[in-house]
Amino acid sequence: MASLTPDQPSGNPPTERGGWWHQYVCPAHGVELEPAGYETGEFPAGGVPCSYGCRVDTEAVRGAWRVLAHHWWGRRIRLLSHTGEGGELLIRYARLYLELTKEGEHEEAQGWMQRGRLFHQALTDAVWGVPIAHSAKNLADRGVELAECLPMLDDMVAGARLARDAMVAQDKFSSNYTAWFNALGTVAGQAAAAIRGEAWDGATEWLTGEHGQYAHLAVSTAEDGWEWENSTYYHGFVLRAYLLSLRGQDPTSVPDRLEAMISALAGIATDGGILPALHDGPYRRVPLAIEWLEIVVLARQFTEHHGLDAVGNRARAEVGPGYDGLEDQLDGWFAGPPRQTEPVDRPTVEVTNSYAVLRVDGIHALLDHGAHGGSHGHHDKLALYLYGADTPWQPDAGQVPYGHAEWRRYYQSAAAHPTIRIDNAEPEEATGVLLHHGPTSVTAEVSGWYEGVRAVRHVAAGDGYLVDLVSVEADRDREIVLQFRPDVELAVQVAPEFVRTTWSGVEVLHGLHLAADNAVPVTRPAPGPADDPQRTRTALDWTVVGASAFYCSVYHRDADALTSVRLVDGGVRVSDTVHRIGG
Numbered sequence: 001m002a003s004l005t006p007d008q009p010s011g012n013p014p015t016e017r018g019g020w021w022h023q024y025v026c027p028a029h030g031v032e033l034e035p036a037g038y039e040t041g042e043f044p045a046g047g048v049p050c051s052y053g054c055r056v057d058t059e060a061v062r063g064a065w066r067v068l069a070h071h072w073w074g075r076r077i078r079l080l081s082h083t084g085e086g087g088e089l090l091i092r093y094a095r096l097y098l099e100l101t102k103e104g105e106h107e108e109a110q111g112w113m114q115r116g117r118l119f120h121q122a123l124t125d126a127v128w129g130v131p132i133a134h135s136a137k138n139l140a141d142r143g144v145e146l147a148e149c150l151p152m153l154d155d156m157v158a159g160a161r162l163a164r165d166a167m168v169a170q171d172k173f174s175s176n177y178t179a180w181f182n183a184l185g186t187v188a189g190q191a192a193a194a195i196r197g198e199a200w201d202g203a204t205e206w207l208t209g210e211h212g213q214y215a216h217l218a219v220s221t222a223e224d225g226w227e228w229e230n231s232t233y234y235h236g237f238v239l240r241a242y243l244l245s246l247r248g249q250d251p252t253s254v255p256d257r258l259e260a261m262i263s264a265l266a267g268i269a270t271d272g273g274i275l276p277a278l279h280d281g282p283y284r285r286v287p288l289a290i291e292w293l294e295i296v297v298l299a300r301q302f303t304e305h306h307g308l309d310a311v312g313n314r315a316r317a318e319v320g321p322g323y324d325g326l327e328d329q330l331d332g333w334f335a336g337p338p339r340q341t342e343p344v345d346r347p348t349v350e351v352t353n354s355y356a357v358l359r360v361d362g363i364h365a366l367l368d369h370g371a372h373g374g375s376h377g378h379h380d381k382l383a384l385y386l387y388g389a390d391t392p393w394q395p396d397a398g399q400v401p402y403g404h405a406e407w408r409r410y411y412q413s414a415a416a417h418p419t420i421r422i423d424n425a426e427p428e429e430a431t432g433v434l435l436h437h438g439p440t441s442v443t444a445e446v447s448g449w450y451e452g453v454r455a456v457r458h459v460a461a462g463d464g465y466l467v468d469l470v471s472v473e474a475d476r477d478r479e480i481v482l483q484f485r486p487d488v489e490l491a492v493q494v495a496p497e498f499v500r501t502t503w504s505g506v507e508v509l510h511g512l513h514l515a516a517d518n519a520v521p522v523t524r525p526a527p528g529p530a531d532d533p534q535r536t537r538t539a540l541d542w543t544v545v546g547a548s549a550f551y552c553s554v555y556h557r558d559a560d561a562l563t564s565v566r567l568v569d570g571g572v573r574v575s576d577t578v579h580r581i582g583g
Contacts, residue, residue: 001570012041013073013093016522017100018119019063021071021106023403026050030407030533032285033061038072046114052534054252060403063108067119071128075326077132081138082329087146094152101155114163114177116175117155125182129156130244133187135379139249139454140194153192157202166210174220176227176234179241182206182213183195186245196582201258206245214439217257222353225260230354230373233281233288235265236295243298250336254431259339262299265365266307267350268357270364272389278355278368280376283398289318290327297327348440349462355522356434357443360461362388362507362557367459368419368434369444378412380448381430382457384468385420386555391505392487394411394418397529411530418485421469422450422478436582443582453478458581464561467572468553468580472544487529492540494521498565501540513566516550517545 019189024033024104029052037044043065047057077093080086097118105115116125133156136149164181167173193200219240221227228234239261246254270273275292277283296312316323326339350357354370364387378399386394395415400407414421421427427449436443440462447453452475459469473478484490488505499521501511513521519542526539542551552572554565564575571580 002435010040013096014041014043014066014069015345016066017106017117018067018124019060020062020110020120020403022401023060024048024064024068025401025404026052026054026056027404028052028054030404031531033065035068035072036538037065038069039076041069041073044195045326045415049227051107051532060573063120064403067124067128070118070578074128074131074135076133077323078138079324079326079329081135083327084139084142086135087139087144090132090139091146091148093132094149095153098155105549116165119158121178122159123177123180123446125156125159126163126184129160129182129184130187130241131183132156132265133160133191134244134247136191137187137194140191144173146195148368150195153188156188157192160188164211171209173216173314174228175237176220176229176241178211178216179213179238179245181345182216183245185243187247190247201360207249209562213242213356214255216432217242217255217261221257221261223257223260224352224354225262225264226354227261228371228374229279229376230370231279231281231376232268232275233279234279234376235261236292237249239265240291240295240297243295243302246302248335249332251334251339252561253255253344254302254337259303259341262306262308263344264296264305264352267346267352268355269308270387270389271312271368272312273312274390274392276366276368276385276392276397276506277310277398277529278385279373279380280399282408282531283395284318284531286319289315290323293327294330295317296331297330301331301333301338303452304340305341305343307344349442350432351437351442356437357444357461357467358459358461360466361464363466363509363555364388365459365466366456367442367444367448369434370429370441372429375476378417379414379427379429379449380417380419381427381432381453382444382455382470383417384459385418385455386466386503386509388505388509389506391503391509392529393503393505393506393507393509394485395487395529397485397487397527398531399503400533401529407530407533409526411531415483416485416527418483420455420472421481421483422474424479424481441579441583450474450478452476456581458579461578462554462574462581463575463578464558465554465556468551468555468576469571469579469581470549470551471581473548474547477545477547480546482542482549482551484542485526486537490523490538490540492521492523494539499542500562501538502559508557510562511567512551512556512558512562513542514565514572515542515544516552516567517544517546517548519549519551 047055101117293315412486503509528535
């Protein structure tokens with residue numbers, strides 16, 4: 001297995017161009033393939049393993065392996081550069097880059113891609129090129145002679161400019177790609193200037209200009225700070241590109257929207273640092289944990305009250321003992337102290353354009369009420385996700401590597417999410433509407449997703465408990481299913497008056513469920529989250545056949561506290577408190 005700890009170079013980077021990393025997936029099991037042999041530069045004999053014992057060797061997998069191996073070497077060089085080492089390795093890589101890219105654009109790129117040179121995608125070129133360029137800047141600042149790297153760095157700047165111009169011409173300036181093209185243009189230009197002994201003069205093009213990072217920040221995010229795709233992963237993907245672009249800048253000179261992005265990320269995190277994998281992106285992945293750690297280290301230097309310490313601690317624990325310590329070398333990233341802002345006091349109910357977060361006595365709930373999210377959207381409108389500080393009771397399941405078409409379709413589907421499904425069919429893309437939000441509750445609706453069907457979901461924080469009310473109205477008799485999708489052991493007990501659930505994990509959650517109609521609770525084995533589609537969980541489908549349905553769930557951390565719960569007209573009474581939709 002490839003170590004995360006690059007001490008001294010002992011092998012070589014791959015001597016061929018890379019493909020598309022999303023093809024690094026087992027065709028049988030849908031899991032990402034294991035890291036293997038990156039440090040040797042040679043594709044493993046007999047294929048790369050998956051966690052279920054497969055050995056996979058296809059041209060697509062070989063291309064994906066080369067992407068990850070090139071990235072591994074980029075990180076190795078970046079780490080070495082912080083101690084003044086790695087110059088010879090970087091020069092050898094610069095020669096290899098020129099040799100591999102002399103044919104121009106990658107001829108094997110898929111038609112929808114923005115073609116790269118070293119990789120299928122220009123985006124991958126940029127994500128790889130940014131740490132390579134940072135390495136060159138680190139070494140040049142220490143006086144290491146790197147003139148042989150200039151053709152590579154100049155080519156990176158030119159490539160980033162061409163790719164960004166193409167996005168603008170296609171009216172896709174707001175794409176997450178653009179953030180990385182600007183990042184590459186910035187850091188490669190800075191590295192080249194440092195090698196030449198010149199002052200960098202590219203800020204007006206790559207940072208403050210018409211199509212620079214600040215302009216992109218303004219169009220790609222909403223005022224609440226969320227990146228427009230409403231995906232945790234792509235939000236972080238863009239935020240990381242911005243932060244990496246801003247080395248040497250004063251945080252006070254950067255638009256406030258970047259601080260809003262950091263706050264938005266902190267707003268969905270649990271007290272234990274879990275970042276729900278909302279919409280599209282990996283559910284759990286060590287390289288992603290490393291990216292979160294880098295974001296936290298840089299965010300901590302950007303703003304005093306970033307709110308991401310728990311996220312950073314969890315990311316470091318997920319990376320484990322093989323962690324190479326690179327992020328610990330990133331002190332002094334900005335040219336000024338962190339922005340001095342007021343600490344954020346997270347309320348019981350926090351509403352953004354995309355999600356509502358409710359916090360009550362150890363229960364962290366998220367209601368998806370916003371826009372679909374473009375190509376990275378899932379059919380998850382009105383989904384309700386439930387977490388403890390350290391337990392994903394009912395999480396967003398995330399997504400597999402995109403190269404596995406079958407499992408990707410499943411994790412995009414309504415069936416994979418704790419939402420409402422009609423007639424066992426897929427809905428149309430839909431945007432929810434937030435009807436109401438107050439200090440302790442939110443109400444959202446969606447229509448147009450299934451023809452002739454309207455659904456409303458009301459989630460409220462009570463005295464130590466959480467209430468979930470779901471109302472569905474249809475134009476005719478339909479099969480209406482409210483879905484529960486755990487990532488923990490789920491026990492279901494049916495009684496004459498209610499259904500009781502127990503969600504076991506590091507923390508335990510208890511639920512009491514009632515319905516106004518002839519609702520039938522059916523448990524069935526279902527795939528777990530997308531990091532391992534073969535991990536079976538017990539799903540619960542609560543089904544009504546009719547023109548309407550009304551479901552009620554009450555959640556509490558203490559099983560004995562759920563003693564007095566009953567339906568009333570349009571709502572539920574919990575002890576002496578009545579909860580109704582919208583109020």
